[in-house]
Amino acid sequence: xxxxxxxxxxxxFAMLTTKAFAKxxxxxxxxxxxxxxxxxxxxxxxxxxxMWANNVNKNGGIYVxxxxxxxxxxxxxxxxxxxxxxxxxxxxxxxxxxxxxxxxSPYSSDLTATxxxxxxxxxxxxxxxxxxxxxxxxxxxxxxxxxxxxxxxxLTGALDMLKKYDPKAKKVAIIYEQSEFAKAVCDAAKSYAQxxxxxxxxxxxxxxxxxxxxxxxxxxxxxxxxxLIGGGHFADGETLAKQVYEQKIPLKLISLIVAxxxxxxxxxxxxxxxxxxxxxxxxxxxxxxxxxxxxxxxYYGQSVKxxxxxxxxxxxxxxxxxxxxxxxxxxxxxxxxxxTGTLDSNKVKQALDRMNIMTxxxxxxxAQGKYHGLQIGHEMVYLQWLKSDNKxxxxxxxxxxxxxxxxxxxxxxxxxx
Amino acid sequence: MLVWVNAIINGVLIGLAYAIAALGLNxxxxxxxxxxxxxxxxxxxxxxxxxxxxKLLGLSVYTALVPIFVGGLAVGVVAFFVSLxxxxxxxxxxxxxxxxxxxLIIIGLGTFFFTTNPRAIDTHLGSFTLGxxxxxYARIIVGLISLLLAVALYxxxxxxxxxxxxxxVSQNPTASKLYGINTTLVLSISFGIGVAFAAVSGAxxxxxxxxxxLSGSVYELKSFVICVLGGLGSxxxxxxGGLILGLLENILTLKIPVDYMPFIExxxxxxxxxxxxxxxxxxx
Numbered sequence: 001x002x003x004x005x006x007x008x009x010x011x012x013f014a015m016l017t018t019k020a021f022a023k024x025x026x027x028x029x030x031x032x033x034x035x036x037x038x039x040x041x042x043x044x045x046x047x048x049x050x051m052w053a054n055n056v057n058k059n060g061g062i063y064v065x066x067x068x069x070x071x072x073x074x075x076x077x078x079x080x081x082x083x084x085x086x087x088x089x090x091x092x093x094x095x096x097x098x099x100x101x102x103x104x105s106p107y108s109s110d111l112t113a114t115x116x117x118x119x120x121x122x123x124x125x126x127x128x129x130x131x132x133x134x135x136x137x138x139x140x141x142x143x144x145x146x147x148x149x150x151x152x153x154x155l156t157g158a159l160d161m162l163k164k165y166d167p168k169a170k171k172v173a174i175i176y177e178q179s180e181f182a183k184a185v186c187d188a189a190k191s192y193a194q195x196x197x198x199x200x201x202x203x204x205x206x207x208x209x210x211x212x213x214x215x216x217x218x219x220x221x222x223x224x225x226x227x228l229i230g231g232g233h234f235a236d237g238e239t240l241a242k243q244v245y246e247q248k249i250p251l252k253l254i255s256l257i258v259a260x261x262x263x264x265x266x267x268x269x270x271x272x273x274x275x276x277x278x279x280x281x282x283x284x285x286x287x288x289x290x291x292x293x294x295x296x297x298x299y300y301g302q303s304v305k306x307x308x309x310x311x312x313x314x315x316x317x318x319x320x321x322x323x324x325x326x327x328x329x330x331x332x333x334x335x336x337x338x339x340t341g342t343l344d345s346n347k348v349k350q351a352l353d354r355m356n357i358m359t360x361x362x363x364x365x366x367a368q369g370k371y372h373g374l375q376i377g378h379e380m381v382y383l384q385w386l387k388s389d390n391k392x393x394x395x396x397x398x399x400x401x402x403x404x405x406x407x408x409x410x411x412x413x414x415x416x417x
Numbered sequence: 418m419l420v421w422v423n424a425i426i427n428g429v430l431i432g433l434a435y436a437i438a439a440l441g442l443n444x445x446x447x448x449x450x451x452x453x454x455x456x457x458x459x460x461x462x463x464x465x466x467x468x469x470x471x472k473l474l475g476l477s478v479y480t481a482l483v484p485i486f487v488g489g490l491a492v493g494v495v496a497f498f499v500s501l502x503x504x505x506x507x508x509x510x511x512x513x514x515x516x517x518x519x520x521l522i523i524i525g526l527g528t529f530f531f532t533t534n535p536r537a538i539d540t541h542l543g544s545f546t547l548g549x550x551x552x553x554y555a556r557i558i559v560g561l562i563s564l565l566l567a568v569a570l571y572x573x574x575x576x577x578x579x580x581x582x583x584x585x586v587s588q589n590p591t592a593s594k595l596y597g598i599n600t601t602l603v604l605s606i607s608f609g610i611g612v613a614f615a616a617v618s619g620a621x622x623x624x625x626x627x628x629x630x631l632s633g634s635v636y637e638l639k640s641f642v643i644c645v646l647g648g649l650g651s652x653x654x655x656x657x658g659g660l661i662l663g664l665l666e667n668i669l670t671l672k673i674p675v676d677y678m679p680f681i682e683x684x685x686x687x688x689x690x691x692x693x694x695x696x697x698x699x700x701x
Contacts (some may be wrong), residue, residue: 178676204674209635211626214427215670215678222420222671235535239627242537246544248551269539 026062026343028053028330029076029100031090031115033107036082041322042107045130047315048326049075049104052334055302055310062334065341073330080106084114091118101343102127102333105144107322109133116144125345125352128373129329130322134184137367137374143345145352145366146375147329151181152188154278155229157380158255159193161276161398162227165409169226169252173202175216175240177232185257186230201225210236213243221249231256231277238268245271252410260385266392273387274411276397278380280321281361283308284395285381285402292358294401301331304360328361362402384408423547424667430552430560432663434621437563438636439643439655440570441614447650448587448607449505451512455496455520457637459612461527463489463619464628468536478538478624479558485620486613493612497605505604527630537627559621566617567656570610574652583607587650642686648696657698 030049033042053073056062061070076098080086087106094100095118103119105112105128112131119126120141128136129147132154137146162169172193176186183205193200201223204216220228228244228251231237237259244254245268253276259265260277285304292299302310307327311319336351337343356365356377365377382398384407395405438460445453463485470481500519504511542558544551574580585593586603594600622628622636643662647654665685666678673681689696 205676207676209632211628211632211635212431214431215666215675218420218424218427218667219671219675221423235627239537246551246553246555248544248546268537269541 023064023067023071023343026064026071026073026102026337027076027098027100028073028102028104028333029091029094029098030104031078031080031087031094031106031111033082033111034079036080038082038107038111041130042082044320044322045107045326046077047311048319048323048328049330051311051314051323052327052330056334062337063341064337064343066343076100080111082108082111084111087111087114088118091115092122095119095122095124100124102348104326104329105129105131107131109136112136116141119144123345125333125349127329127332129325132181134371134374137371140370140372142372143349145332145373147325147332147361147364147378148280149375149378149380151184154185154257154380155189155255156192157278157382157398158227158229158253158276159189159196159198161255161382161407162198162253163196165407166226166252170197170199171201171223171225171227172198173220173223173225173228174200174204174230175202175213175220175228176205176230177208177210177236178205179208179232182230182232182257189229206232206236208232208236211239213240214247217243217247217249221247225251227251227253227255229253229255231259234259234262234264238265241265241275242268242271248412248415250410250412250415252412254411255382260394261383263394265385269392270414272385272392273414274384274408276382276384276407279383280378280380281324282321282381282383282394282396283319284383284404285360285362286396286404287358287360287362287402291401295358295363297356297358297363299359300335300357301359307360324361328359328364331359331361332364382407419547420671421668423552424671425664426547426552427556428664428667429660430556430663431625431667432660433560433563433567433656434618434625434659435636435639435643435662436656436659437566437614437621438618439640439647439659440567440652441611441618442637442640443644443647443650443652443655444570444614445608445611446644447652448583449501449604450509451501451505451516452509453608453611454513454517454637455500455523456611456615456640457633457635458520458523458527459489459493459615459633460619460622460636461628461630461633462492462523463616464623464632465527465531465536465630466616467620467623468538471538478540478620479562482562482617482620486617489613489616490606490609492616493609494605496612497608501608502601502605524630524633531630533629533631535627535629536623538623540624553625555624559625562621563618566614567652570614570652579603579606642682645686645689645696648698651696651698654696654698658696661697 032046053075057072061072063070078090103126107130109131112128113136125143127145132148132151134150134152174186176182237256255276260275261279289299336348339351340347363377367374367376379399381396381402383394384397385392386395396403397407442456466485467478470476500515504515540555542554544553582598582603643658647658
């Protein structure tokens with residue numbers, strides 16, 4: 001009898017332990033702003049993540065070599081209410097109670113900065129998406145990785161574009177909104193311009209509710225710049241573009257953050273034509289096996305067309321860069337697991353550290369050393385509003401590896417009609 | 418050189434539009450010694466009246482000025498009896514509070530109905546080129562209409578009997594009453610004209626720049642600066658003040674950063690208050 005009891009205990013213990021240790025799914029944890037001011041962008045990011053999970057599970061999961069089988073993935077998420085304090089509590093809960101394997105960031109730089117501290121504290125790998133701030137990655141975090149091109153490189157591509165299309169163009173005017181994000185973007189653009197031999201003839205900020213830009217534009221006219229870069233948010237950026245058009249300022253290039261990337265920008269009609277803007281990703285990008293080959297990079301994951309079509313069919317709307325960023329952030333984890341064949345944090349971290357791949361979202365490579373985790377592979381794409389069948393359409397014009405249309409240069413072409 | 422010409426033309430044109438906004442404020446102060454804190458709210462109402470006339474009725478924004486003026490006059494007369502008439506002889510703080518309350522009500526309702534999303538009216542009028550940049554015809558039209566309105570107000574105040582009555586009441590209400598002038602009527606019409614000018618200036622500004630229901634406060638503040646510059650209670654002073662402000666904003670900024678402007682404007686305001694509180698054109 002005693003023997004039987006001991007035998008049964010051993011059996012039960014063995015069953016319990018195998019059950020506890022046998023991994024039956026890969027758990028990815030994050031918070032998302034189902035409510036609060038970040039709701040719209042956050043929702044798109046969540047949809048991207050859900051689409052990734054559904055697709056992986058449809059194919060049986062991710063193959064983990066060390067376990068010799070495919071494991072399905074599961075998303076564990078909570079509503080952070082767009083609130084930093086909630087993020088702090090919930091990321092601790094995800095790590096301690098839910099025991100997630102990997103973390104994805106919330107949406108926005110502010111919330112991500114908070115989540116990153118928790119992730120680092122517990123040594124849990126976190127892929128940050130929807131966060132462009134550079135300073136999160138100046139704090140020496142070793143397990144946080146950024147998907148977005150950082151703010152400091154938002155407008156540098158515009159200067160590269162100008163240099164490529166007109167090497168003689170030297171004068172640049174920077175007019176930007178007095179906000180933290182726009183200032184970070186434009187400070188970085190200014191020093192990049194000066195380093196690259198441009199002459200920044202004007203560098204001025206406007207208050208967030210400015211509606212009359214005539215004083216700025218009149219001064220800019222007198223300085224005869226080749227290009228105008230800057231902007232801030234939607235309303236001011238749209239007005240600035242409109243007034244540049246009304247004053248018929250013969251610029252070669254105009255590139256503004258945020259406003260022209262929003263579809264509503266077309267409401268200013270002709271004034272939108274030939275305006276360019278940086279964007280993290282657009283459905284029109286042409287990243288592909290071929291463009292990867294040209295850069296001698298391996299291509300990983302689905303095609304742009306697959307992503308765009310599936311998103312449209314699933315959610316009945318056009319995917320934007322928030323959704324693409326969400327999908328791509330999970331794709332990066334998938335790649336690292338497949339490559340190392342394990343769920344071991346250290347090994348996955350090493351794979352992320354050496355990662356340099358091309359995906360539908362663009363190139364992905366993380367900085368090492370002082371700014372560990374900062375995104376250094378991904379490029380902003382530049383869209384330009386062009387005319388097709390008398391309708392305004394946005395097309396990708398830069399970088400050339402992702403372009404599907406040729407930049408109309410100079411901007412002032414439209415005044416000559 | 419052309420840049421300076423451009424800046425001067427732009428300054429004069431926008432200065433005239435500012436002056437029209439300030440004239441409304443100025444007239445009300447001149448006649449009844451009330452600082453109308455609902456001035457900005459009426460400017461915003463004028464902006465939305467223009468927007469709705471263009472979007473819903475298909476009117477041109479310039480045609481819409483006529484009904485906006487008449488509507489502003491009517492709303493102003495009603496507003497006078499609702500919020501001012503009974504407190505007119507109280508201390509200044511009371512009239513300040515009552516017009517401020519009116520402003521809160523208008524802005525609150527406006528926010529409810531229109532939200533704070535920015536709107537814009539497209540005039541599609543094009544522009545002519547001068548040197549490296551251009552001046553839009555829309556601005557020129559706004560400048561001309563403003564000038565016309567200023568002249569019309571002058572003629573009304575100095576050449577019509579009602580205008581003369583308004584001036585009489587502004588100079589000596591008791592004596593006017595003794596001469597048989599219906600001062601209540603005159604005061605209400607003056608307030609109506611002030612509001613109508615605010616609304617029309619709002620419509621004119623809306624034809625140039627995008628706006629929200631909260632945009633009126635920017636121009637209300639400018640109107641105060643203009644009135645102090647030119648002299649409270651002096652219509653000619655308001656025109657002068659508007660022109661000075663418009664020119665300062667466009668000319669000085671060619672040489673100094675644009676965001677220094679509010680600092681300079683308010684420094685001038687303080688200096689004027691210290692050395693000539695009656696304003697450049699004001700009477701003592």
